[in-house]
Ligand SMILES: Nc1ncnc2c1ncn2[C@@H]1O[C@H](COP(=O)(O)OP(=O)(O)OP(=O)(O)O)[C@@H](O)[C@H]1O
């Protein structure tokens with residue numbers, strides 16, 4: 132008996148050791164992931180820089196990270212053609228944000244309304260399909276003709292980019308709402324409006340959020356394409372100007388700016404989603 | 420009122436057919452007759468897929484009979500009756516609401532003031548021994564705790580008719596017995612009429628005043644057995660009594676035929 136007990140003893144580590152071990156393992160994993168991320172980035176940028184310096188690729192077309200960094204610095208400190216970079220960025224952000232919010236709100240409203248109403252869904256689905264099949268980019272010149280070179284045309288383009296994505300996800304989310312939950316709410320006494328508000332919309336929320344993640348990117352695309360086709364300010368205009376003067380570094384610099392903005396917004400969106408979805412079980416293994 | 424003494428639920432010559440997407444009609448119920456008295460606890464047993472859930476849906480008003488009449492307190496069913504409560508087989512708690520908000524859902528939907536609804540919900544949570552778990556979300560509870568929340572959510576509306584569709588089938592045997600005790604205690608207080616669907620014959624006998632044995636699909640009532648075991652019953656003990664075993668034997672012989680026929684029919688269909 133005593134033998135069996137002592138044989139067991141080393142296996143039964145105190146709980147705190149287990150926890151410490153698990154924490155260590157998680158920390159090591161995170162460190163390894165971070166290391167490789169930075170390493171690969173450095174490798175790519177370093178390779179690009181080296182290839183440009185050594186003349187393996189034509190600097191005129193491909194530029195170099197250091198040149199891009201210099202251009203970014205110039206823009207940030209001196210502005211572009213007398214107008215501050217921040218103003219250009221602000222114009223693009225304003226267009227994207229307005230387009231994003233109006234498009235997302237309209238998408239959710241229409242998606243939920245059609246998702247709840249079979250007849251309307253069947254009637255309108257054909258129109259939505261037709262309009263949705265238009266490549267958004269060809270609308271840019273039309274909107275500029277209609278709404279002019281200013282804010283409105285870019286917002287309109289960002290709006291249509293966002294609307295259809297959010298709409299189709301909201302619609303799908305409503306359709307996938309759990310039948311048992313709907314029946315339960317009805318029997319507990321929910322009116323159609325209460326049902327929509329406290330069962331249908333919450334259960335469509337994860338679908339809607341999935342679309343919001345991608346659609347801010349789309350809003351930026353809409354704004355920039357609009358600026359590209361015709362505008363006085365904005366990051367799209369910077370690309371256009373850089374293109375006109377064969378300034379490769381300038382074009383890449385504009386792309387870097389857009390990338391940073393999109394990443395930042397994506398982060399914010401994830402934070403909001405976590406905040407809203409505190410009722411969902413956490414994933415078993417949280418990485419990064 | 421003459422119907423103050425009438426049955427709580429009546430199904431008269433009810434048939435229910437479904438039309439499948441490819442246009443074929445499938446009968447789920449035929450010539451179905453059942454009557455449940457006020458305060459009576461009735462159990463429905465029958466082979467899987469025979470039409471038990473369909474029967475309950477007809478009583479809630481979520482579905483309409485293809486033929487025949489369904490009456491609740493003497494009035495033909497027409498939409499969802501606020502006097503009905505339903506306990507689901509699957510988890511039907513709202514996952515985005517915490518425990519207390521789930522329990523308070525019914526009163527809030529029905530227009531009770533928020534503070535009153537919360538207080539009432541707290542009272543019901545205490546009654547199902549879940550005080551202290553108010554702000555947890557359903558995924559943070561065990562299966563048995565979720566079932567207790569679901570019971571509180573149903574009972575808080577004080578339904579006069581309680582429909583239960585295999586409410587405890589997902590639980591382990593010990594927890595299920597605890598839930599039976601809990602259900603009996605709650606039912607003893609409000610004396611609603613209960614229609615309890617189950618696969619578990621022992622559960623049906625231990626809880627019910629009468630057990631309806633249904634045929635394999637399309638379902639109709641095959642036999643009705645009155646369970647004259649005295650109340651209050653101790654659910655965890657009663658299954659060892661000789662009388663219980665005898666009743667259990669009789670009904671099982673009846674049910675077995677249908678289960679076998681149902682299984683054979685499903686094999687043919689597959
Ligand atoms: N919406 C529907 N459309 C078509 N057929 C249906 C529908 N709902 C149920 N049925 C059919 O009706 C029959 C009875 O179904 P029901 O759900 O009432 O069975 P059940 O007795 O509750 O089964 P279980 O014990 O497995 O829950 C089944 O054959 C099923 O396939």
Ligand SMILES: [Mg+2]
Pocket residue numbers: 471472473584
């Ligand atoms: Mg069923």
